[in-house]
Amino acid sequence: DTGVSQNPRHKITKRGQNVTFRCDPISEHNRLYWYRQTLGQGPEFLTYFQNEAQLEKSRLLSDRFSAERPKGSFSTLEIQRTEQGDSAMYLCASSLTGATGNTIYFGEGSWLTVV
Amino acid sequence: GENVEQHPSTLSVQEGDSAVIKCTYSDSASNYFPWYKQELGKRPQLIIDIRSNVGEKKDQRIAVTLNKTAKHFSLHITETQPEDSAVYFCAAIPPGTYKYIFGTGTRLKVLA
Numbered sequence: 001d002t003g004v005s006q007n008p009r010h011k012i013t014k015r016g017q018n019v020t021f022r023c024d025p026i027s028e029h030n031r032l033y034w035y036r037q038t039l040g041q042g043p044e045f046l047t048y049f050q051n052e053a054q055l056e057k058s059r060l061l062s063d064r065f066s067a068e069r070p071k072g073s074f075s076t077l078e079i080q081r082t083e084q085g086d087s088a089m090y091l092c093a094s095s096l097t098g099a100t101g102n103t104i105y106f107g108e109g110s111w112l113t114v115v
Numbered sequence: 116g117e118n119v120e121q122h123p124s125t126l127s128v129q130e131g132d133s134a135v136i137k138c139t140y141s142d143s144a145s146n147y148f149p150w151y152k153q154e155l156g157k158r159p160q161l162i163i164d165i166r167s168n169v170g171e172k173k174d175q176r177i178a179v180t181l182n183k184t185a186k187h188f189s190l191h192i193t194e195t196q197p198e199d200s201a202v203y204f205c206a207a208i209p210p211g212t213y214k215y216i217f218g219t220g221t222r223l224k225v226l227a
Contacts, residue, residue, distance in 0.1 A: 004158075031213060042121075042204045042217035043159065056214060091158070095213075103149070104215060106158040 002026060004107035006092050012113045013082055020078045021110045025094030032075050033104060034067055035091040043091055043106075049075060050097065082114045117142045117209035121218030128195050129226050136221045138205035139187040145207040148188045149215070150179060153202045162203075163190070195225045 005024040013019050025032050030051050035043035046065065047057040051072040064082075069075040079086055089111050093104040118141040128134050140148075146167035151159035165172045165179045165188065172179050176195075181188040192199055202222050206215040 033214065035217075040220070042206075042220050043215075045214045045216065048214055050213075056212060102213075103161050103164070106151075106160070108158050 004092055004094050004105055006090075006107040006110050008110060009108065010111045010113075012115060015084060015114055016081055018078060018080045019082060019112060020076055021090050021092075021112075022074060022076050023092030023094075023107060024074045025092070026105060028096065029094035029105075030072065030097050031095045031102075031104075032069055033093040033095075034075070034077050035093065035106075037089045037091055037109070038087075046077075046090075079112070082112075084114045087112055087114045117145060117207055117216045119205060119207050119216050119218045121205050121221060123221060124219065125222045125224070127224045127226060130195060130197060132195055134190075134192045134195055134199070134223055134225075136190045136203055136205070136223070137187060138189070138207075138218050139185075140207040140216075141186070142207070142209050143183070143186060144210035146210070147208045148179070148181060149206050150190050151204045151206065151217075153204065153220075155201075159204060192223075195223075197225050197227050199223060200225045 033048040034046040037043045047067050049069040064080045067077045089109040091109045093106045095102045095104040121138045149164035152162045153159040165181050176193045178191040202220045204220050205218040
């Protein structure tokens with residue numbers, strides 16, 4: 001499967017612990033996005049990269065969230081000191097550079113449950 | 116910033132009937148409007164999109180219309196089938212960025 005790959009697919013953690021999710025985009029895609037989705041809501045933008053540069057980060061994102069894409073390929077999203085409100089599905093997506101409107105392709109998501 | 120509103124939140128139709136989902140956006144400079152379908156427990160997948168230089172686009176039973184003056188765009192599904200049951204999301208891209216702003220979704224149920 002050459003689509004966007006995310007792992008782990010499911011993570012249960014205790015409040016206060018740190019968690020890290022990994023995303024491997026489609027191989028030739030140089031834009032990578034992170035979104036968060038809760039039940040009954042649309043995907044909420046967190047951040048995106050073009051190659052290794054983080055171009056935009058949501059103002060809603062607290063300092064406990066950090067994302068990296070060190071070599072312009074895979075990306076990690078770390079959540080420090082998790083809170084119950086962080087429970088959600090974290091979606092990664094990727095696309096090709098080009099005119100606005102290049103299709104973004106989503107991964108299957110990483111479900112986080114904070115207990 | 117860009118805001119996308121989507122209605123209705125749930126929609127039930129009889130198999131074979133049409134379904135229409137509407138979205139409005141706030142930034143008049145937005146110029147690309149995709150629609151995604153998300154089945155339960157699966158990833159959102161693009162089903163159709165439209166750019167601001169056209170008013171309508173069709174792909175078999177699915178069509179999207181865009182009214183730039185009113186800042187709204189709609190998804191039309193004709194001859195609905197049970198496999199059309201899913202959550203549908205619209206999105207817009209604010210100018211000067213490549214991030215997608217999604218609507219809150221419409222849960223479509225097609226009743227057999």
